[in-house]
Structure formats: C-alpha cells, structure tokens
Amino acid sequence: MTTESALDTARSQLRRAVDLLQLSENDWQTLSTPRRILEVAVPLRRDNGNVEMYKGFRVQYSTTRGPSKGGVRFHPDIDMNETVALAMLMTWKCALTNLPYGGAKGGIAVDHHSLSLAENERLTRRYTSEILPIIGPERDIPAPDVGTDERNMAWMMDTYSVNAGFSVPGVVTGKPIVLGGSLGRTSATGDGVAISTVEALRVRGINPEGATVAIQGFGKVGYWAAIALENLGLKVIAISDVNGGVTGFESVSKLWAHFLEHKNLNAPGTQALTQEELLHLKVDVLIPAALADSITEKSAPGIKAKIVVEGANAPTTPGGDAVMSENGILVVPDILANSGGVIVSYFEWVQDKQNYFWTADEVKQNLNDIMMKSFHEVEEMATSNKVSWREAAHMIGVGRVAEAHRLRGLYP
Numbered sequence: 522m523t524t525e526s527a528l529d530t531a532r533s534q535l536r537r538a539v540d541l542l543q544l545s546e547n548d549w550q551t552l553s554t555p556r557r558i559l560e561v562a563v564p565l566r567r568d569n570g571n572v573e574m575y576k577g578f579r580v581q582y583s584t585t586r587g588p589s590k591g592g593v594r595f596h597p598d599i600d601m602n603e604t605v606a607l608a609m610l611m612t613w614k615c616a617l618t619n620l621p622y623g624g625a626k627g628g629i630a631v632d633h634h635s636l637s638l639a640e641n642e643r644l645t646r647r648y649t650s651e652i653l654p655i656i657g658p659e660r661d662i663p664a665p666d667v668g669t670d671e672r673n674m675a676w677m678m679d680t681y682s683v684n685a686g687f688s689v690p691g692v693v694t695g696k697p698i699v700l701g702g703s704l705g706r707t708s709a710t711g712d713g714v715a716i717s718t719v720e721a722l723r724v725r726g727i728n729p730e731g732a733t734v735a736i737q738g739f740g741k742v743g744y745w746a747a748i749a750l751e752n753l754g755l756k757v758i759a760i761s762d763v764n765g766g767v768t769g770f771e772s773v774s775k776l777w778a779h780f781l782e783h784k785n786l787n788a789p790g791t792q793a794l795t796q797e798e799l800l801h802l803k804v805d806v807l808i809p810a811a812l813a814d815s816i817t818e819k820s821a822p823g824i825k826a827k828i829v830v831e832g833a834n835a836p837t838t839p840g841g842d843a844v845m846s847e848n849g850i851l852v853v854p855d856i857l858a859n860s861g862g863v864i865v866s867y868f869e870w871v872q873d874k875q876n877y878f879w880t881a882d883e884v885k886q887n888l889n890d891i892m893m894k895s896f897h898e899v900e901e902m903a904t905s906n907k908v909s910w911r912e913a914a915h916m917i918g919v920g921r922v923a924e925a926h927r928l929r930g931l932y933p
C-alpha cells in the first residue's frame with residue numbers, strides 16, 4: 522500500500538458524503554482541510570549511547586465540535602498523509618457517536634518492538650514534550666492506538682503534568698486505572714466490535730448463538746473482540762496475527778495462554794492458515810482487526826462471509842468496498858464498528874474532569890447505549906437513502922460537523 526492511498530481513500534469517502542448530503546463547495550473546502558499539522562523530530566538516546574532521530578506527528582483535523590481527540594500510533598510506516606487520513610476518520614467517528622470532540626491522530630515512525638522499555642519511555646516522553654504546546658484536556662486528548670498502550674499513556678500524562686506543575690489526568694485517555702483511567706477502557710474497542718457484530722447478525726436474520734467468526738488481528742482490538750464474542754455464544758473459528766493465522770483451537774482464552782507463553786499462535790492441535798486463507802473462510806462474520814488496506818479489490822472477491830465488521834481503522838480500500846457491495850456483503854464500517862474505544866475514552870475524560878469514577882456496569886451500560894443508538898442511526902440512514910453503511914455513517918458524521926461549522930460561522 523502507498524500511504525497516499527489512505528488519504529485518497531479518506532478524501533474520496535468525504536467527497537461522496539458531501540455529494541450525498543448536497544453540501545456546498547464552501548463546505549467541501551472547510552471539511553477537506555486539516556486544521557493543524559505538527560511534525561516534530563524526536564531524538565532518542567539508545568541504551569548503547571547512540572542518538573537516533575525519529576519523525577513524530579500530531580494532526581488536529583478538526584476542533585469544530587470540541588477538543589480534538591485521537592490515538593498515538595508507533596509504527597515504522599506511519600507518515601504525515603496517513604496521520605491526516607486517520608485524524609479525518611476520528612473526526613467523523615466522534616461526530617457519528619455524538620461525542621463533543623473534533624478529531625486528531627499522532628504517531629512516531631518507529632518499530633516499537635525494536636525499543637527496550639527504557640527507550641520506549643524516553644521516546645514517548647520526548648515526543649510528548651515536543652507536542653506539548655498543542656495538547657491538553659481542553660485542546661487535544663491523545664490515547665492509545667497501534668503500537669502504544671496504557672504504559673505510554675502513563676508516561677505522557679506524567680510528562681505533561683510535570684511541565685504543568687500539577688497532576689493533569691485528563692490530558693490523555695487509556696491510562697492505567699490508578700492514574701485516573703476508566704474501568705472497561707482496555708476492552709472497549711473489542712466490546713464495541715462485538716456489539717456491532719451481534720446487531721449486524723440481527724439485521725441479516727442470523728442467530729448469533731453458534732454464528733461463526735474469523736478475526737484478522739490478535740492485538741488490543743482482535744483479542745478483546747474474540748473474548749467478548751465467545752462470551753456471547755458465537756464461535757470464533759480462526760484468528761491471525763502478523764505472522765499468519767490458525768484454526769482448530771479449543772477456545773480463545775486457551776489460544777491466548779499459548780500465545781503469551783510461546784509468542785506464536787501454533788498451539789497444539791491447531792492448523793496454520795495464511796492471511797488470505799483466513800479472509801476467505803466460509804464464516805458468517807469476518808472481522809479485520811489489524812492494519813489498513815487488508816481488504817482490496819484483489820482479496821475481496823474471495824470473501825465468503827456474509828458480514829464484515831471493521832475492527833481496524835481503514836481496513837478496506839475503495840476497490841475492496843466495490844467488490845463487497847457487488848457481492849451483497851454487509852460491511853459495518855470502522856467509524857461505527859470500532860468506536861467503542863473512543864466512546865469509553867470520552868467516559869474516562871468525563872470521570873477525570875469530575876474526579877468521580879464509575880462502576881464497570883455503568884461504563885458497560887453507557888457504552889452499549891451509545892453504540893446501539895449510532896448503529897440504528899446508520900441502519901436507518903442506509904435504508905432510507907439506499908446507500909451503503911459506510912456512506913450512511915459518513916453522511917451522519919460529516920453532516921454533524923458541517924452543521925456545527927455553519928452554526929459557528931466563519932471568523933472574522
């Protein structure tokens with residue numbers, strides 16, 4: 522994949538929503554332009570004393586509906602174009618779920634596996650210090666994404682707080698619970714993917730009990746989605762990670778236990794699958810929960826699943842979308858399917874602002890309420906306008922941002 526393609530895809534989805542909503546050329550201009558882009562050089566002293574420079578980014582795509590919000594990604598391929606595309610998606614995702622946020626994304630072009638824990642901490646702290654002037658609980662609130670987790674958020678929160686002179690838990694979400702994190706945040710994206718899956722099965726008239734699922738990705742999204750789906754009575758029959766997939770495991774938790782101990786998925790009794798074999802399995806639901814561009818015009822024709830639920834951000838190219846729509850596959854788009862993460866991030870931010878923390882049940886109930894509301898709004902929009910669910914989700918998200926723009930007016 523070229524990284525221009527992620528941005529091209531995002532822009533073409535926006536153009537389509539603008540056209541469907543019959544918005545003006547002025548609206549297109551404001552909606553298609555990222556508001557603030559920061560590129561920083563992040564020096565890292567390696568454990569052996571060598572100094573290396575890494576590129577870091579923070580894109581605040583929109584602040585129209587509130588402070589910008591979005592994850593921080595550590596991945597060798599990340600660049601400015603991809604970060605803009607992902608920040609744009611965050612904007613529509615927050616508007617679709619009606620969170621009072623704009624959209625952002627950030628990251629460092631680094632392979633985090635190549636870093637020791639101490640190096641990861643130094644890199645995270647220096648990156649935070651470089652983007653410090655533009656983040657804050659009222660400005661822009663980072664969170665975990667690919668290659669980062671609650672440890673990185675703890676270091677970011679600490680770096681920001683040390684500079685402020687007091688503790689500022691609300692500057693990032695996805696923090697450890699003891700630092701002002703929220704119960705249910707770690708599993709939130711996967712839980713939301715499971716809610717979307719069960720609802721999509723209802724739409725297609727398939728009983729979730731015993732419905733079969735293949736999941737590409739066994740990280741923060743794929744693992745928790747697999748656990749939630751198994752608890753709901755679905756059958757997760759195949760899972761992959763970057764090195765390939767497996768089928769024939771007894772249960773997700775047994776496979777996870779093997780994975781933790783051996784760092785691979787080849788548990789006794791399992792059969793190996795290539796990524797392509799996993800995508801093409803005859804299952805009810807396919808969940809791409811890894812990186813972008815896994816469903817393309819080349820891989821889509823072999824997909825036999827009736828439903829695709831996008832756990833990852835931007836896993837489908839426009840070519841892949843066209844093939845799936847031709848084949849009658851129901852695609853629950855990323856900005857709906859994986860919105861559970863940012864929804865619980867919002868709950869975390871609210872709890873930090875109020876210094877009042879919710880029970881796990883409150884988090885779960887409120888997550889379910891918002892996901893169900895967004896899901897039904899998208900279903901209704903798709904049906905009444907005879908458009909795909911992706912188009913419907915973008916129409917709702919983009920429409921809300923456009924309306925907020927109009928009501929705020931143009932300064933000066």
Ligand code: GLU
Pocket residue numbers: 590591592593662663664665666667694834859860862863864866
């Ligand atoms: N990185 C997640 C996403 O892509 C969560 C972002 C957040 O919680 O701010 O939605």
